[in-house]
Amino acid sequence: MKNIILIGFMGVGKGSVAREVIKHSDCVAVDTDDLIESMENRTIKKIFAEDGEEYFRDLEKKLSKWLGSSVKNTLISTGGGFYKQKNLKEIGTVVLLNSPFDKILKRINSHPNAVKKLKKRPLLSDLKKAKELYDERLPEYLALADIVIEVTDKSALECAKELLKKVKKHD
Numbered sequence: 050m051k052n053i054i055l056i057g058f059m060g061v062g063k064g065s066v067a068r069e070v071i072k073h074s075d076c077v078a079v080d081t082d083d084l085i086e087s088m089e090n091r092t093i094k095k096i097f098a099e100d101g102e103e104y105f106r107d108l109e110k111k112l113s114k115w116l117g118s119s120v121k122n123t124l125i126s127t128g129g130g131f132y133k134q135k136n137l138k139e140i141g142t143v144v145l146l147n148s149p150f151d152k153i154l155k156r157i158n159s160h161p162n163a164v165k166k167l168k169k170r171p172l173l174s175d176l177k178k179a180k181e182l183y184d185e186r187l188p189e190y191l192a193l194a195d196i197v198i199e200v201t202d203k204s205a206l207e208c209a210k211e212l213l214k215k216v217k218k219h220d
Contacts, residue, residue: 052116052123052141053216056190058183059129060157061146062200062208067126069209078124081131084112093128109134116140129186132193142216145194146208148201150183195219 053076055063067078082093085108089096096105113134116125125141137143148156154176191197196215200208 051220052120052125053212054137054141054143055124055126055146056132056137056143056194057129057146057148057200058150058153058186058190060153061148062156062205063126063146065205066146066198066200066208066212067124069205070124070212073209074124074213076122076124078126079120080126081109081112081116082128085109085128088112106130106133113137113140132186132190137193138195142195142219143193144196144198144212144216145190146198146200147187147190148199150180152201153183 053070055067057063064080067080070076071078085096085105086092088108091099093105096108109128109131113131113136117136117140120140123141131137132143134140196212196219198208198212198215203211
């Protein structure tokens, strides 16, 4: 199986779906934000605060090169802006998890760890800007995706099963 790359706006459920996919397949999963935090030994929020978004995007670029050359049979859950990496299609099958902005916010706010989840996403601190970013990214996500999974009102398990079925047909 080729790599599966999950893209989508922050908070759409990429991590939750990834955890279900690995329960129901023989691939392993990695998260680009977690890998970057490990590389830097600090949180994404701290990276943004101390070195800015441009530095963070350079880390994503470095990571995308490594993923492309070194990672196989893996589900790669990405940060919201990772989709801009030029080698994404070479890394694997690109799967968009899609949901309207208001449903993403509702999903995050209804989570038991909502405060922690919001803290982890510095770009969600200004909802007006976050909505503008969502509106800017959505057509780019759609254009890049090999497969689109609508996640609204579905469990992570339902999304994972749909994803695995569609990836199997795609490959």
